[in-house]
Amino acid sequence: MANIVWHRKLRIYLDLTRADLGHEEYEDLWGTVYAMDRMYAARDVPVRERDLQCGGVCQEAGVEAPMFLRVRNGKREAVHERAEDEERHTAPVSDEHKAYQERILKAAQEGGYRGDSEVRTRVGRSWIQTDTLIEGADGRRIGWEIQLSSAGTDGPRSVRARASKAEKNGITPAWHTDRADYAHRHDSHWTRSDNLPAYVIAKTGDLRVVSGFRALDFWRCDIHAVHPCPKGVRRCGKAHATPTPRSILFDDLVRSTAAGLIVPIQFRTATKQQRFWVTGADRDRLEGLYADDTQLPPAPDMAGSANRASYNRPTCKPTRDPAPSSLPTSAPAPAATGLPHIPAQPDPSASESATPLVSPAGTVVQGDDHREETVSFEVLIAAQQAADCARQRLEQLSSNEERQHQRAVWLEAASQAQAAVTRYAKAKRLNRFELEQRVRQTAREAVGRTDSKSSSPPLGSVFKDHPGGRSWCRGTSS
Structure with a gap:
């Protein structure tokens, strides 16, 4: 049974809880509709061919559920034709669903x-029924809809229709799920x-979105x-915005949406339109970007809005990072000899006396932050040449034991070379990928010039301490 009935021919909703069925403009509407339904029944017209359908839960679920009218003990009733439609109205609400409603309130x-x-x-x-409706600031109304994993594999239907109906009524829809x-x-x-189980959702610990x-x-x-570039070109020179996922506490999200500090937006991309929540400051900056993308929108004033740590314990344990894999114990990785020394981060007190860096063009460049000036471009070349030589040596070995030993040497050399490139790119504010390509090309060109002239390679001190000397870098036996 249901209290809201949809009349297909009259195209109106009938509220059986009201004497005038919710339409005071029509006189004796119930008598007219009930008499017509009884006439259909007397002529054995199937219920599915009559004019009445469920206008509540079934219609919201996208199901056409035929109904007929009756009067029992002086009470008006609308009855479903099929038992499965009737069960849809009596489906129990899960404990997790109730816990979310209580937590939102x-x-x-x-x-x-x-x-x-x-x-x-x-x-x-x-009509529209909301799981939990919050009356926020400035007349703001947030309608929370809880949709959990018990809904089935196909998911809820007519979500867009229900959300649109809520927006037309001044309710901001907020759908929450665990799927x-x-x-x-x-x-x-x-x-x-x-x-999470219901008892975890209901407790006062931090519930993270x-x-x-x-x-x-x-x-x-x-x-x-x-x-x-979202426009598909190499670099267009304009300003863009990229959404980055962020976690937030569920309680803070409920309060911030009611206060208007967190708002829903529709973010347009080249292929689709996304819907998610952002801060009000980000929404205003995005609107400024849509108006003029030739310049970056001004950054909001974050004074006094620093995030604080939560005093509550979390509702679930954070996921631990997997333990880094170690080398086999049968062949421990020896220290790579002869590799270029990458200086450690200098002490801030000695930053004023740091040596200027050498740019890729060969000129001396003074960085913005002396504490980041840890390597020079020549050291990058030396580190890359050491890694290349270690790899060439690995290709010439046939013994498994020797290859395992040399592989550790090569991995250590490559790791130092990559770390040096990262620090240099960060200090000089360069594109790391382009810098790495330039370093590799310069290192290989230097080795080629050395082989053609049969002279010592640049920074030869980097290689002379390696087993076999620089001869194995050219592919010859030591």
């Missing part, structure tokens, strides 16, 4: 906002937490940019 009350669960709101001639496949949909603004809230990274599309 508690978090809102702690922020000074009021709310209620299972709120039914009139939208024109139809990754729901969170990846863009029919509404989804947020997701881990799949792992998906659905993002921070916008604003950057200029030039040679120093880390992100690829």
Whole structure:
């Protein structure tokens, strides 16, 4: 049975809990509709061919459920034709669902906002039921919909229709789930937490939202940019925004959405439109970017808004990083001899006396931060040549024991070379990929010039202490 009935021919909703069925403009509407339904029954017209359908839970789920009317003990009733449609109205709410509703109300009350669960709101001639409705600041209304893993593999249907109906009624829809496949949909603004039992959701520990809230990274599309150009060109020189996933505490999300500090946006990309939550400051900067992408939007003033650590214990343990793999104990990795020495980070007190770096063009460049000036370009070349020589030596060996020993030497040399490139690129604010390509090309060209002239290679001191000398770098036996 249901209290809301959809009349297909009249195209109106009938509320059986009201004497006038919710339409005071029509006189004796119940008598007219009930008499027509009884006439259909007397002529054996199938229920599915009549004019009445469920206008509540079944219609919201995208199901056409035929109904007929009756009067029992003086009470008006609308009855489903099929038993499975009737069961849809009596499906029990899970404990996890109830725990989320209670937590939303508690978090809102702690922020000074009021709310209620299972709120039914009139939208024109139809109805909308919200799991938990929060009355926020400045007349803001946040409608939280909890959709957990008990909904089935296909997921909830008509989410976009329900969200649109809520927006038309002045309710900001906020859908929360614990399923990754729901969170990846863009029919509404989804947020997701881990799949947790009801007693964990209900307690006062920190419940973290792992998906659905993002921070916008604003950057200029030039040679120093880390992100690829969204327009598909190499570098367009304009300003862009890239969303980056961020985690947030569920209680803070409830209070911030009610206060208007966190807002939903629709982010356009070249192929699709995404929906997620961002801070109000990021939303304003994004609107400024859409208005003029020739310059970066001004950064918001973050004074007094520093994040503080939470005093509550988390609801779940953080995932630990896997332990780094170690070399086999049968062949321990010996220290690589003859590798270029990469100086450690200098002490800040001695930064003023640091040696200027040598740029790829061969000129001396003074960096912005002396503490980052740890290597020179010549050291990068030397480190790369040492790694190349160690690799060539590995290719010439046939014994498994010797290859295992030489592989450790090569990995150590390559690791030092990569670390040096990273520090140099960071200190000089260069594109790391382009710098690495230039270092490799310069190192190999230097070895080629050395072989053709049969003279000592640049920075020969780097190689003379290696087993076999520089002869094995040219492919000859030691």
